[in-house]
Amino acid sequence: MSLIPRDRSAHPPALDPGYKTSVTRSPNLPLLALDSSITEETGPTFGHGLIGPLDNNLILNWTRGESPAIGERILLHGRVLDENARPVPNTLVEIWQANAGGRYRHVKDSYFAPLDPNFGGCGRTLTDEQGYYQFLTIRPGAYPWPNRGNDWRPMHIHMSIFGHAFAQRLITQLYFEGDPLIALCPIAATVKDRGQLEALVAPLDMAASRPMDFLAYKFDVVLRGTRQTFFENRKDGM
């Protein structure tokens, strides 16, 4: 079934001078817009056999359960839906993030905040039948980055979502309610629609928190949907 054409106004433009790296990495010419074909409408599927028991627990997965990561313990949870508001079940969600001090465990991150020996920084899970996912992690720290003179990334977690069609593929970042750095961040500011930016900010979810254990933040994701029509004049695809 064909995908609903992407509403490009929901997304950042390719070129945003405030985010300097985008200047030489943005296509100048218009995209070739076409209806999706079977190549775009199919995509990889991943089974539960892929997912290890600690894969969605970033507090413990780096030390294989030996020793917890340093930082503010949080539950990050939510649902993956499509534009028709239907849950997207059994789809792979991957996250990566800096540690509590704002440092990534990456060969190219040279920020002088210390590495946490107990924290790796990535996790993955599959949504359940209702599109629900959850991760246990620590709240990442803000960090400085070379852009303008004194730019800092707000606390954020990177998220990659597959969906069931290759053209649903999405990578985004979620921010945390109340962080004053969101309003100052050139990368957050690439999202020009105010409602769309607000939808990247995960609210504190006290009802899902656990007393004496962790706070919770809720983040729902919406992927492209498929066209629902009785007048589908083509053979059933995938």
Add this chain to the structure above:
Amino acid sequence: MTQPLNRLRETASQTGGPYVHIGCIPSFAGLAGIYPEDLGLRAIGDNPKGEVIEITGSVLDGTGMALRDAMIESWQPDAAGVFPGQPGADPEVNGFCRFAADGETGEFRLRTVKPGAVPWPDGRMQAPHIALWIVARGINIGLQTRIYFDDEDNGADPLLGRIEHRERVETLIAKRTGPGAYRFDIRLQGPGETVFLDM
């Protein structure tokens, strides 16, 4: 007044950033051990049907410099044009692959099978192709494109036929450089800018 449409808007994309490998190809970032192996490490198993090929290339920015932090995903059918998950698909073809531009040279390498042809929505056949999705620091929303092959008949491909500036068709066609070897460079902007898709 009108009724509400009750549709949701797609979540806004954000750049994968410089550390996209931590989440998607952790071994590449030096994080081996959390997962038994990286997801999408191989497009094919040991004995796929069809011709095994290797595509080499770079993702070049507007100044002509190769990106050393790009992450690419590919999706394709098997040699008979059957996608994984469809009846009769070659179990030795995963269809999906993830690969990174080399941290020093910026070169990427995709080892896979030459895909078979698949239909266009109106029933015409498309020329054999591999779908790509490219993310990196500075790319605000993942870029969709396709690899076609210069030793296939691309003349009747419906997508290539829709490219108005005919000289740009070449940007989607990998050049055979030897037995089973192809070159495919991706230019993000400037002269020879690759045709990117909105599908």
